Amino acid sequence: MDMLEGKIALVTGASRGIGRAIALTLAGYGADVAVNYCGSREKAQEVADEITALGRRAMIVQADISSQEECERMFKEVADQLGVPDILVNNAGITRDNLAMRMSEEEFDKVLDTNLKGTFFCMKLAAKQMLRKRYGRIISLSSIVGLHGNAGQINYSAAKAGVVGMTKSLAKELASRGITVNAVAPGYVETDMTAVLTDVQKAAMMTQIPLGRIGQPQDIAEAVAFLASDKASYITGQVISVDGGMGI
Ligand code: NAP
Numbered sequence: 001m002d003m004l005e006g007k008i009a010l011v012t013g014a015s016r017g018i019g020r021a022i023a024l025t026l027a028g029y030g031a032d033v034a035v036n037y038c039g040s041r042e043k044a045q046e047v048a049d050e051i052t053a054l055g056r057r058a059m060i061v062q063a064d065i066s067s068q069e070e071c072e073r074m075f076k077e078v079a080d081q082l083g084v085p086d087i088l089v090n091n092a093g094i095t096r097d098n099l100a101m102r103m104s105e106e107e108f109d110k111v112l113d114t115n116l117k118g119t120f121f122c123m124k125l126a127a128k129q130m131l132r133k134r135y136g137r138i139i140s141l142s143s144i145v146g147l148h149g150n151a152g153q154i155n156y157s158a159a160k161a162g163v164v165g166m167t168k169s170l171a172k173e174l175a176s177r178g179i180t181v182n183a184v185a186p187g188y189v190e191t192d193m194t195a196v197l198t199d200v201q202k203a204a205m206m207t208q209i210p211l212g213r214i215g216q217p218q219d220i221a222e223a224v225a226f227l228a229s230d231k232a233s234y235i236t237g238q239v240i241s242v243d244g245g246m247g248i
Pocket residue numbers: 012013014015016017018019036037038039040041063064065066090091092093094114118141142143144185186187188189190191192193194
């Protein structure tokens with residue numbers, strides 16, 4: 001099924017984990033994909049090679065999304081090499097966990113700069129390009145932690161709650177121009193980000209998942225692909241939880 005045939009997508013943080021699954025899934029549904037990475041060049045190239053093997057166009061583009069300048073360069077490179085994106089997936093994200101009383105300003109700022117400000121820079125640049133097409137799909141990764149909070153993640157929850165606020169505001173700004181703006185809020189997904197949790201933390205998390213299994217990157221990627229498609233053309237400003245029922 002090629003529901004994204006002819007579409008161009010930019011996925012941030014697509015070298016690993018959920019972003020990798022999103023990039024491959026969008027390509028599987030027919031999109032050409034720009035694979036953004038920050039440090040993992042080889043892994044990004046592997047993703048691009050897999051996309052090319054699917055018969056789609058792909059490129060890798062290095063940029064630290066917490067830098068506005070680098071985001072500007074990234075959007076220019078993608079437009080020049082692949083074309084203006086129809087789909088932006090703001091997936092890149094990091095954690096720097098600590099209890100609030102112990103959290104440094106550096107830990108707070110680093111997470112906000114990447115997860116919130118980086119998402120803002122990409123939203124802004126994509127919106128400018130998409131306005132000319134009068135078409136666009138902007139999908140950002142929030143988190144169950146942004147909706148419900150989590151001890152030890154005051155910085156991350158602030159950023160992910162902020163992504164929800166930005167999604168709703170931008171949806172209102174762009175709705176009349178044919179651009180939808182939505183978010184996906186994953187629960188506990190098996191990636192490098194969660195591999196650092198202790199066995200005790202993982203076991204505690206499992207008890208909170210009604211569907212009884214840890215999420216896989218593909219679970220998130222399918223929701224993103226749906227929001228990116230024309231099947232979701234009447235959905236904007238929404239947050240879809242993909243969390244096995246954790247947030248119920
Ligand atoms: P991950 O496995 O740690 O991968 C993170 C990705 O983000 C990598 O591709 C990394 O690129 C990229 N990245 C990090 N900082 C970047 C920067 N400054 N500029 C550009 N790219 C950057 O993470 P994940 O678990 O797949 O998470 C993906 C998204 O889902 C994040 O937004 C995360 O907050 C969200 N999420 C994850 C979970 C979960 O349980 N895993 C739950 C809820 C929400 P390089 O390797 O190239 O540096």
